Amino acid sequence: xxxxxxxxxxxxxxxxxxxxxxxxxxxxxxxxxxxxxxxxxxxxxxxxxxxxxxxxxxxxxxxxxxxxxxxxxxxxxxxxxxxxxxxxxxxxxxxxxxxxxxxxxxxxxxxxxxxxxxxxxxxxxxxxxxxxxxxxxxxxxxxxxxxxxxxxxxxxxxxxxxxxxxxxxxxxxxxxxxxxxxxxxxxxxxxxxxxxxxxxxxxxxxxxxxxxxxxxxxxxxxxxxxxxxxxxxxxxxxxxxxxxxxxxxxxxxxxxxxxxxxxxxxxxxxxxxxxxxxxxxxxxxxxxxxxxxxxxxxxxxxxxxxxxxxxxxxxxxxxxxxxxxxxxxxxxxxxxxxx
Numbered sequence: 001x002x003x004x005x006x007x008x009x010x011x012x013x014x015x016x017x018x019x020x021x022x023x024x025x026x027x028x029x030x031x032x033x034x035x036x037x038x039x040x041x042x043x044x045x046x047x048x049x050x051x052x053x054x055x056x057x058x059x060x061x062x063x064x065x066x067x068x069x070x071x072x073x074x075x076x077x078x079x080x081x082x083x084x085x086x087x088x089x090x091x092x093x094x095x096x097x098x099x100x101x102x103x104x105x106x107x108x109x110x111x112x113x114x115x116x117x118x119x120x121x122x123x124x125x126x127x128x129x130x131x132x133x134x135x136x137x138x139x140x141x142x143x144x145x146x147x148x149x150x151x152x153x154x155x156x157x158x159x160x161x162x163x164x165x166x167x168x169x170x171x172x173x174x175x176x177x178x179x180x181x182x183x184x185x186x187x188x189x190x191x192x193x194x195x196x197x198x199x200x201x202x203x204x205x206x207x208x209x210x211x212x213x214x215x216x217x218x219x220x221x222x223x224x225x226x227x228x229x230x231x232x233x234x235x236x237x238x239x240x241x242x243x244x245x246x247x248x249x250x251x252x253x254x255x256x257x258x259x260x261x262x263x264x265x266x267x268x269x270x271x272x273x274x275x276x277x278x279x280x281x282x283x284x285x286x287x288x289x290x291x292x293x294x295x296x297x298x299x300x301x302x303x304x305x306x307x308x309x310x311x312x313x314x315x316x317x318x319x320x321x322x323x324x325x326x327x328x329x330x331x332x333x334x335x336x337x338x339x
Contacts, residue, residue: 003020039336040123
């Protein structure tokens with residue numbers, strides 16, 4: 001089968017950083033689905049793994065987690081899906097990825113593709129939707145108010161893939177006032193269109209901008225990027241006993257800054273459930289089915305920003321380069337293998 005992989009961690013400008021290859025078609029067993037891949041999206045985790053994790057000598061590593069496709073075979077223990085089902089999912093970090101014509105995935109991680117979306121639109125959603133949902137409702141618990149705080153949520157990096165879903169989920173499922181950060185006119189327009197009540201510029205100090213808003217002191221902050229740079233500002237602007245959540249990887253994080261306000265710190269990694277095969281593994285499939293319902297009811301929209309075309313090494317290298325530039329809006333999607 002067609003696939004895209006690498007053998008050495010290289011800069012994305014090097015053609016060997018991602019190559020078109022042929023691999024054996026996998027066979028499902030146990031609770032695995034074999035999915036024919038129709039579209040994929042690219043996330044920062046793809047670029048991080050490519051740069052830092054080389055496979056064993058002379059082996060190929062296939063990246064990719066987000067996917068939408070059709071079930072073409074099932075393992076003997078599968079109960080929730082049948083051949084022909086249209087699905088979307090984000091997979092597991094410790095398995096071969098979705099940058100291939102066929103892919104194996106545990107059925108408990110899989111949701112029904114939204115009927116109202118095409119393949120590319122659906123592929124844009126899973127990883128970021130799961131990350132946003134788990135942070136908002138499992139980690140920050142934004143439905144539980146912070147005493148004395150304004151019922152408000154600040155999302156730092158609102159125009160990225162996760163921020164773009166988080167804005168919509170918070171707007172659709174809570175009564176919180178949503179403040180999103182964005183620094184360029186096009187990204188400011190984007191987060192406003194997704195439902196942000198206010199937009200502030202993360203290239204400038206955040207606390208003074210938040211203080212000028214007619215809403216009071218937010219009880220929740222969701223930092224998707226550059227947390228280390230913004231931490232002092234976050235501690236300044238957030239309400240006492242507030243909740244801070246992050247998903248990025250600061251080189252340093254001085255948690256002592258949180259003590260005076262008794263702030264709680266929450267880290268979200270979407271792959272935790274699959275990496276540790278937690279008892280609630282099937283929650284991720286349930287979340288995706290809820291995302292699918294919200295999309296089909298018109299309460300949530302795809303966050304597809306760019307469709308780069310066919311799934312090839314060349315287009316995937318372009319997608320990685322765009323992710324690494326830090327200037328993306330929404331999600332980057334590739335659709336269909338060349339005939």
